[in-house]
Every structure is written in structure tokens, then in C-alpha cells.
Amino acid sequence: MSESEFDVVIVGGGSTGTAVARDCALRGLKTLLLERDDIASATVGTCAGMISSGLKYRGEPDIMKMSSTEVVHLNRIARHIIMKNPIVVPLLDLNDVASDGEYIEAYSEHAEERDVPEMMFITPEATREIEPMIHPNIIAGVYYEEFFIDPFRLCLLQALDARKHGAKIKTYCEVIGFNIVRNEVQEVIFYNRITGTTEKVSAKIVVNAAGPWAHKIARICGAELDLRLNKGAHVILDRRVVNVGITSRAIDGRWIYLFPHENTTLLGTTALDTWEDPDTLVASFDEIEYLLKSIEIVIPSIREARIIRTMAGVRPLVPDWKVPEDKVTRGYQVVDHNNGLISFTGGKLVMCRHMAEAVTDLVCSKLGMHAICTTHKNPLPGNESDVDIESLSVEFGVAMHALERMRARRGTEILKILELTKDHPEWKTTICTCEPIIEAEMRYAIREEFPQTLNDLRRRLRLGTGPCQGTFCTYKAASILAEELDLEGDDFLVDILDFRAERWKGIRPSMRGEQLAQEELAQGMYSCVGNLDQSDVDYDLKPWEEGG
């Protein structure tokens, strides 16, 4: 087979596409993944990262069982990027107690398998002791535990593992067409946004993992695909404002949550059927007010917290119509278009490995191959063993907190990063103080994890995602990136403004209260200190698009 011939070409580098690439590569298929932007740059990057027991979908016992089993698998293969989150449901009246009683049995059925305690009622005193911000008039609480994964790292690690097993991963390559002969896909045509060229490769099978754009890929391949697109928005608070996760009924009776997440807090989510282009969506004023109004029923002081940002994404749901959104199955479908293209609808982050296994089984059977799935057993990079942060902190003279955060991103890879500081002690400098990230990790990420821009670095490191939203780290990070990638002056400036524009998309809808002062400071830094007047540079252009 030549360099441009593949058994399988995957469109989309989100949780689904990267999981498929990994499974195909591990089974020995010659695999190419094409992503029009960066890995995890779309829906998966806007999700809460909860790999849940499927509690909300207790009407679908099969989905609950599958979710539970997938949590076990993920805890085996990606333990280093998973956190356990204790959750409390504050109950304000007897109706709540009656309705929440139904959940206890469904949740507890698979609790032992996931290594969490059964769900339990707790007294109001115990509830408020766990989280003093909860409303004083509660009559009881419910306690349970769920797991959370870093969605960006999961996708990246799946892509890196696929690459390690022979797959080609090409980011900034947008699929724009197919050559179809006698109703069979022969070639995939894509625009390489880095080189500015149109290229094509041959494919025996194409897997369409383009999330909320999957119907568009099907259409250009001469097939039809129906999706129910559903918008969800989150509000992000500047730090961990609660000790534990809070779930509660919103003003319309839907479930919403307030989750400590990394070093911030996520308040989410909304659910609105949408026909808008997912690329242009942002959280609306109404969505933010709906979430604040709903959560303040149980956390009355929530508006005192600073909102640093919002984020919005689109769920590519199975096309169940004439039912409310929360009655649409959270399962997935594998749709064989019988022309060489196979698409997904539905699914969730938690089941991406399962979705990949199902589609790779189908691909193998179509290619007449017999290869067994091993993705539930093989560890992802960094999950090979435990890491002793305390002794590393003493040995390398790097703060425990910085190492703890690094370990949560990288597991055993932390050792390779710290090795770099032996030749370059100056790389122990902290670049992003909110997260925190030291220079050695940034250089390692640039060398090993194929970022092209500051936004790509953000996804790999959580750069600029903390309380200051990049106000103090962007320049430092940009100069390191420019040095490593040999970027020219204009490219450097465009990248900074592009990063800023991407942050601004989520900051603008959230501008209120103390965030207004914070943004004033950020604008002042960019315009006065950095001399970056945005009108000077066309920040819609990526470096490689200039003149392209």
C-alpha cells in the first residue's frame, strides 16, 4: 500500500474520531484521521467531562449499564486523567425527596462495579457540613459520586496512542469532497490548511465521526443523515466555589449541575434544539440567567462568584423527534450508508470507546479481517504506573502544586518533562500561574503533541483557562511557541490575537460584575503594555492562511 492508500479514513478528531483511530490502529488497520481544526477543538471541548453512571437516563437501563462498564474501562486505561467527584443533591421539599428516591435504586445497581458507595440520603446538617453554601432551609440531601475525565487529554492521548500504533493523524485538514465510483467511495479529498493545498487519499472505508457536522459530511458523500442538534451552554466561575458537586432541578424541572472542575467551577447545562451553525454559537444572556436563577434556589450566594467565561457546544443526538430533549436516547447509532461511508449519530463522551469498538468491528468485517478489540485493556500513554509527586518535588525543586497539576495531565510522562530541567534549570519557571504550567512542560507539549497555535496549547495544557483567562501568560507562551516552531513576527502577533479572539467569544456573553473590571485590565494589558491594538492585525487569519 502506498503512502496515500488507507484501509480506513476517519473524519473528525473529537472523542469519537480519536477513539476510532486508536481502535483501528491497534487492530492493525492502515488508518488516517483528518481533523479540520485541532484535536478536541469542537463539541467534546465544551462538555463537562463527566463520565457518568448514566443516572439521568435511568429510563434506559442498557445505556446505564454501558455507561457504568465504560467508566470501569476508562478508569483502567486513563486513570491518570480521571478525578472522582463527590456530589450532593440538596432537597428543599417533600416532592424532591419522593422524586429523587427513584434514582437511588438505578444508581446503586452498578455502584459496586464502579467502586463507589451506594447513593444515600443524608441529614440537612450533614449536607451543609459538606457544603456550607447550600440553602439553610433544606430538609435533606442525597450523596453520590461520579467520575470526571479531562476531555482534551483523553482525545489527545487516544490520538497519540493511535499514532504510536501506526495511524497518521493530520490536523488542520478539512474534508471537502469524495471521489465516488459506481456508488463506492474511492478517495477522500481534503484541504490542508497548513500548506494551503488540496490533497487526496484513497480509502477502503470512511468513518464519519464529525459530530454535529456529520450530516454535512454524509451529504457531500451522496448520502443522507438525520441528526437532532441540541445546544448546551456552561457558565464558568473563577475558582472552585463549592467543595463538592451540586446537582439540582432547574426552574423548569430539568436537572442542572454546579461542578468543581479542575481549578474552576462549571455551571451547566442548557439544552435547546438548534439549527444554527455550531461554529458560530455562543451562550446567550437567557441561558446564563436560566442557569444562575436555577442554581441560586439551592446556592443563594452564587451571584457573588465571578463568571470568567461561558462555553457552548452542540450535541449530535440521535434523530428522535416529537419527544422533549431529555427523552431522546443518549445511546448511539452506527449508520452504514452502503457506499463505503459509515456515520455515527448520538453517543456521549463516556461511550466513545464503545462507539469505536462497534464501528471498528463493522469495518473489520467489511474488510474480511478478524482482529479483536483491546482498547479497554491497553493503558493510554502516561497511565503505566503511579508517580510519587512528593519525592519528585524534593528531587527537582519544583513546587508540589505545580507537579500535582502536571501529574493530573500527564501521569508518568511527568518524568520525561522533569528530565528536561536537568539541562535547562531555567525551564522550571512558571509560565501560566493560574494553572500552573512550567516552561519545561510547555516545550515538551510543543515538541511531542503537535500543537500549531496558542489555542492548541491551551487544549493540551489548560493554558489561559484560569481566572485571568490568559492576561498574564499569553505573551510568555507565545514567545516560547514562536521559538520552538520558528514563527515569524507577524505570525506571532496573529496567533496572540487569534487566541484572544477565541477567549473573547466565551468571555463576552458573561461580562457582568467583577468580570468587567478584570476584562478592563486584560484589555489594558493587551493594548497598552503589549501594544496590541486589534485593529492593526486581521485576527481572523491563522498564520498559515495569510496569502494562502
Ligand SMILES: Cc1cc2nc3c(=O)[nH]c(=O)nc-3n(C[C@H](O)[C@H](O)[C@H](O)COP(=O)(O)OP(=O)(O)OC[C@H]3O[C@@H](n4cnc5c(N)ncnc54)[C@H](O)[C@@H]3O)c2cc1C
Ligand atoms: C454542553 C455539553 C455538555 C456535555 N457534557 C457531557 C458529559 O459531561 N459527559 C458526556 O459523556 N458527554 C457530554 N456531552 C456530549 C459529548 O460532548 C458529545 O457527545 C461528544 O463530545 C461528541 O464528540 P464527537 O467526537 O462525536 O464530536 P466533536 O467533538 O464535535 O468532534 C467532531 C470533529 O469533527 C471535525 N470536523 C467537522 N467537519 C469536518 C471536516 N469537514 N473535515 C474534518 N474534520 C471535520 C470537527 O472539527 C470536530 O473536531 C456534552 C455535550 C454538550 C454540548
